[in-house]
Amino acid sequence: MLRRVLFASACLSLVAGCSLSGGGGGSAPAAGDHVVTLVTHDSFVAKQETLDAFKSATGITVKPLAGGDAGALTNKLVLTKSNPIGDIAFGVDSTFASRALAEDVFAEYRSPEADKGSQRYEADSSGRLHAVDVGDVCLNVDVAGLAAKGVPEPKTYDDLVDPKYKDMLVVEDPATSSPGLAFLLGTIGKYGPTSWSEYWTKLKANGVKVVSGWEEAYNQDFSGSAGKGPRPIVVSYASSPSAEIGDDGTPRTKALLDTCYRQVEYAGVLAGAKNPEDARKVLDFLLSEQFQADVPEQMYVYPSREGVRLPESWTKAAPLPKTSQTLPADQVSANREQWVQQWRTLVVG
């Protein structure tokens, strides 16, 4: 028996030997290399070719470090601001930007690329945050599903309270879900900080379903995606239909472009970065034509730069809405908790 145990532990240690030496941490950069740690949200993906091209042009290796969703990322940056875990951060969004700015997480730096379009989405005038991409949270509808129920596609927020659409909408809880919060903010932007609750009372009366996250809403309750759920209207992104193109080339779903709330994702050099010079170059790179062209396919959002060509499936299925609701960042951060609380009492309570 003892021999057996020893044998087993020997086997295990062999595997462990692999695991400890076998580069679980990826390729370690050699001494003298320029390495920039890019703290990002979980949705960050970049094409390896693009990163390699940047490296051969500048000698800088970008090392991404995931920090959770936009909220978790922002809070991590705030907690570590005296000794940051990276040199540059990407993924703080318009909901959390004012917190990051108030806590002085970011250093001042104005990129020479900043006037190529990203200035349209500036968080404030201090030049600490640069918009890298924008995404719109909009209602998505299942085109065939609505047709089967014999109702026309809704167009506006107001349509949703029409009894025609009773029990057809599923939304995410704004307390636990970023698109859920964006949709709530969209209705606040549309109806104003006092009347939005009346709108939600009517939505509730019309059978809106609330789930805690996008995964449940989109994959399970929504009828237009792979899950084929019961509800044909869901809160998702303007870009989602580009992933739902059938074999015949037509999108199965559609975003309602009059129901959108705009979220902007920012990048900035961290105050206290160990490698600020190279971090600035990485920021320029995030705003460059080359990186921006990858943004739609890699991260399902729209580039902040002007004149970047969108992939074909996007021009067909996922155009960026011309007008979207937005609320000033400081107004959001001042009222968010109270709005969410009010919403909970109203819709769930």
Add this chain to the structure above:
Amino acid sequence: MAHASSGLIPQGTGWAFAALVPLVFLGVFFAWPVLAIVRLGLRDGGVGAVLASAGTWELVGFTLGQAAASTVLALVTGLPVAFLLARCKVAGTGFVRAAVMVPFVLPTVVVGLAFRALWPDGGVLPIVLANAFFNVAVVARTVGGLWAHTDRRAEDAARALGASRPRAFLSVVLPALLPAIGSAASVVFLFCATSFGVVLVLGGARHRTLETEIYLRTVELFDLSGAAALSLLQFAAVLAVLLLGGLARRRRETALSLRGNAEVVRRPTGGEWGVVGVAFAVVLTLLVPVVGLVLRSLSTVDGWSLAGYRALSGTGERGTLAVSGVDAAVNSLRAATDATLLALFIGVFSAVVLIGLRRGRAPRGVGEVLDTALMLPLGVSAVTVGFGYLITMDALPGDLRTSPALVPLAQALVVTPLIVRMVLPVLRAVDERLRQAAATLGASPWRVWREVDLPLAGRSLLAAAGFGFVVALGEFGATSFLARPDSPTLPIVIARLMSRPGQLNSQMAYAACALLMVVTVAAVLLIERLRVPSGGEF
């Protein structure tokens, strides 16, 4: 280890010193980060207001209530399975042994979705069922581990003296198993009290626990003082449960004559078949959501397809992932192996120390402190630990905050208590007389442990290692905080794929779940091979 000591008092002190090894590990990688983040929250004040609010106490009530209900359900369904695995010679036990572990590794978001498909509106019942679903394995393994080694003769004697089967079970078998049942119950309770994904998906905004509220306040609202207040409450509740469990365990400890499994296993007779039937029914029920996931991984809007499985060799639709599904599986295996070895070392060392402390008359309370401290990581929110790491680990050499070593370290924190709880009841049941006999014959304490304890506990040790490995494979909470994007584990990859639109991504997510299940079953079967050779080995 305290060897070559003449008197009892120095020996006790020696064990107390040995206790420092696990305590230092826990201190550095658990207590320090947790206390640092809680202190940061307390600094801002406002704790009193949170504690005074009625909503907070509703959270406490719901948290404890659903955990208690889930624990009872897991015990009731897990015990027949434990009986089957430990005592019965029937076809299919190997399959049951592997199958019962599968739920444990499934990512909570996936299980949440599976249960949501059956109960579209969520609610308390599916939360309790899902929590129990995850934890039947804990009961089956922990209780089964001891049961497989307890001597049948006392039970047979009771029967021969005229006791009915239920009577013999209640008065002979159950008391002997109580330490393991207590261990299982406390682990399951802690898992259920702090389960996050299940409560979030199935409870939504209506049913919230301390754990989901701590997450919300820390991550979304940055209300660290509120989170700190709730963490303290959770901590107090967990501590209370652990102390109660400890009391129950202490009063029930008995030396049992442990036997080799081959002597204990036999064909069931009479009413035992009923229990076996229940056990198989439980396992089949557990497989319903599992089969559902597999079917889901194969079905598309246009019919059946293996596209999700083929996609595992790639990085998802248009490169959703940084690595392929297969690479992620390899990452999972690596991290879980490191975590298991680390946890095995600390867990077995701690179990030996705990027993040594009792036998060696160490200063009172040291053992209790160590035992409780080892369990605490199961009862503290992963987000609290994760954020704690951020503000402490840069003080260690090499700035551990961004090190890949953090993943196995954090997983080991979760696995160690399981190993302790599985190994300790068996080691404690080793008859002291055997040890004394060996010592009288001149064996050193190390030799006694090697020749007496290890052979008797060897199987449970391997079983515990296997269980720990599987837990580490499926661990999501701590890993999601610490894994780096270039080396994600399989559960991280699944969560990521689930959060993207597109049929291929969602199919690949379900296929990755199936892969995780296959890896789990393979690991369990491999360990089975190691621990069950051709016959009895004692």
